[in-house]
Amino acid sequence: MAAPLRDILQEVFDRLFSAYGPQNWWPAESSFEVLVGAVLVQNTNWKNVERAIRNLKKAGYLEPEKLYHLPEEELAELIRPAGYFRVKARRLKNLLRLLLEKYGGSLARMFRQQPQKLRHELLQIKGIGPETADSILLYAGHIPTFVVDTYTYRVMSRHGWAPFDSDYYSLKELFEANLRPDPQLYNEYHALFVQVGKKHCRTVPRCEGCPLAAMLPPEGPLRPEW
């Protein structure tokens, strides 16, 4: 009889935290910078995002009003290093429209909204999906909502703790049902998943030296690409 998921998730966290320590996420100087970074980092290396944000900062545009009024083409040029720069310029504009028109450019005002309603509003925006929305809520708003990403899928399914075809919400629920709703815990947990995933999920042999290797099933279900 297997251990309860609560215990497993606790052990996973403990092992990752022991191995890597606090990750100090989100790497940003302001909550607005978190918003911008959350869009820019979609399917993109964080290093590239840093360059893009540096450009915005250097040009003095890393403020809601200024960024909102910057023409989309100019915005695109500044964020070029982040990749998908035309798409992301559009997506940023869409997000800024909500922030400016509904909340007067004030993040404090935005996060005063009921989390569920705000989450729904964010998901209405073209270019904001579940992970980006949850990242904004957690890392900019300190709202205890669990952020799932590809590494979460890989680790959880690889270990047999979730089906390979889990969708975003089932995984999110799995964590939120088994962890106390603590923004600091969710913050660290997600960041640690990214860390372990980057280090091990694509290396060969994949699980060599992984802090979670001891928790692998004897004959784990394998997906060659994961």
Added chain:
DNA sequence: TGCCAGGCCGGGT
């Protein structure tokens, strides 16, 4: 030197 990165959307079955 290819392969990959902290997704999401839209169009086609």
Added chain:
DNA sequence: ACCCGGCATGGC
């Protein structure tokens, strides 16, 4: 309801 191509730069 899926499935898939498109989007793009820079690092290793």
